[in-house]
C-alpha cells in the first residue's frame with residue numbers, strides 16, 4: 001500500500017456516540033429550562049467540536065450563535081458534567097471497525113485519531129472500547145489552535161507520526177474531515193453511516209466512499 005499513516009475521525013466513524021451526546025445535550029437543555037430535542041436533530045449538530053455543539057443545541061439552530069455569554073458558560077459547564085457522567089455508556093463501535101483496525105495494524109501502518117472532540121472525552125472512550133493501543137497519536141479538538149475543517153489537526157497528526165501528508169490517508173464521516181484532509185493534501189475516504197451534519201455523504205469531495213473501516217483497509221491495500 002502507498003500509505004504510511006491512517007488518520008481516523010472518531011464520532012460517526014469509529015464510534016456511534018450520538019445516544020450519549022444526545023442524553024447530555026438534553027440534560028443541559030433541561031437544566032437551562034429548555035425542552036428536549038429529538039436525537040436525530042441533535043445528531044446534525046455534532047461535528048465541529050463541543051462548544052459548537054452546545055451553541056447549536058442551546059439555539060436549536062445549526063447556524064446560530066448564542067449571544068449571551070453567561071448562557072453559553074452555563075451550557076458548557078452543564079453539558080460537560082452530564083457528558084462525563086454518561087460518556088461511552090450507550091456508545092458502540094461501528095461494524096467493521098475492529099477488523100479494519102486489525103488489518104491496518106497487520107499492514108504495518110501508523111495510526112492516529114483526529115477528532116474535534118475534546119481530549120477529556122476522547123481518551124476515556126478509546127480506553128473503554130479497548131482501541132487506544134492502536135494509535136500512536138491522538139489529536140483532539142483542544143490539541144491545536146484550530147479544529148477541522150481547518151487542516152491544522154491533520155497536519156499535526158502527520159507530524160506526530162512523522163509521515164508526510166502525501167503518505168497519509170484520512171477516514172471520516174463528515175464535511176469537516178473531507179475539507180481538512182483536502183486542505184492538508186491528504187487522501188480521504190468517507191464512510192456513509194455517520195452524521196455529516198445531516199447531509200448526504202455523496203455531496204462530499206472525497207477520494208472514495210467505503211462502507212466500513214474494514215473495507216477502507218481493503219481499499220488502501222489496493223493502492
Ligand SMILES: O=C(O)COP(=O)(O)O
Pocket residue numbers: 009010011012046047048049050053114115116117118141148
Ligand atoms: O465532537 C465533535 O464535534 C465530533 O468529533 P469528530 O471530529 O470525532 O467527528
